[in-house]
Amino acid sequence: MATVFDTAKYILECKGQLSTMKLQKLCYYSQAWSLVWDDAPLFDEDFEAWVNGPVCPELFYAYKGQFSVGPNTMRGDSSKLSGNQKDTINAVLEHYGDKNAQWLSQLTHLEGPWQEARKGIPAGSRSTNIITKESMAMYYGGLD
Secondary structure (H helix, E strand, O other), X not given: OOOHHHHHHHHHHHHOOEEHHHHHHHHHHHXXXXXXXXXXXXXXXXXXXXXXXXXXXXXXXXXXXXXXXXXXXXXXXXXXXXHHHHHHHHHHHHHHOOOOHHHXXXXXXXXXXXXXXXXXXXXXXXXXXEEOHHHHHHHXXXXX
C-alpha cells in the first residue's frame, strides 16, 4: 500500500512547491475522497484533529520547521500509486487545489470528521484525537 509520503509526493509533482499546511489538507481530502470513491484508503497513516485542522503527524514531523516543501525534497514514491488512485487525487486537486491553506483549514473546521474528533476540546487547545477513516467515509460519502 502507498504511504502518505507517496501521496504527498504525487501532489507536489502535480502542483509544485506548497506550504506544508496546504499539503496536509490536500492529503487529507485525497484520503477522504479515496475512502468514498474507491472504497479504500490511499494510505494507512491517520490524521489527528489539530487546532488548524487535520494533520498527519508522520508527515508533519518529517518536515517540521519548514514552511513549504517541493517535489524534490519530499520523500516518497508516486509510482506506488495506481492509476485509479492518481485519478482520485487529480479530482481532489481540481476541486481544492486552487484554494489557499487557510481556506482549506477553515473548511475542515466546518465539517463533521474534524468537529467530532475535537468534541469536548476547548478551542485553541492541543489535541491528538484521531479523525477516523470511518467518520471520513461516512461524512464525505453523504456529500457525494
